[in-house]
Amino acid sequence: APSSRAALRRVLELEAGVRWERLTTRNEREVEFLYTVYPPGGESAPADALVRHTGREFGIVLGGKLGVTVGFEDYVLEPGDSVFFDSTVPHRLHNDGDETVTAVWVVLGRQP
Secondary structure, three states: OOOOOHHHOOEEEOHHHOEEEEOOOOOOOOEEEEEEEEOOOOEOOOOOOOEOOOOEEEEEEEEOOEEEEEOOEEEEEOOOOEEEEEOOOOEEEEOOOOOOEEEEEEEEOOOO
16 A cells, blocks of 8 residues: 555664654665654664664654754754755764654665
């Protein structure tokens, strides 16, 4: 089916309560389309362990303030703000505030 019901989404729970929900009904080889939730203190990786992988990432924040570290640059995205970057650059997503962050994220070309 081309549509995806919220209650039936595949969910990946990360550490610190971070949740990534797949917005496609099946695994797509070249794209990950995700609804992401970062509770206060939630992070995609520890501050001293940025991640890198193949592909490119695109995101838009729907609610809250999301900290984005890409290489040596730090950004704070607010609702409506978007970002894109090459995933081979070490990066990290984090919520340093007291409000839950929600965002839509797309990763293109990540190789397993």
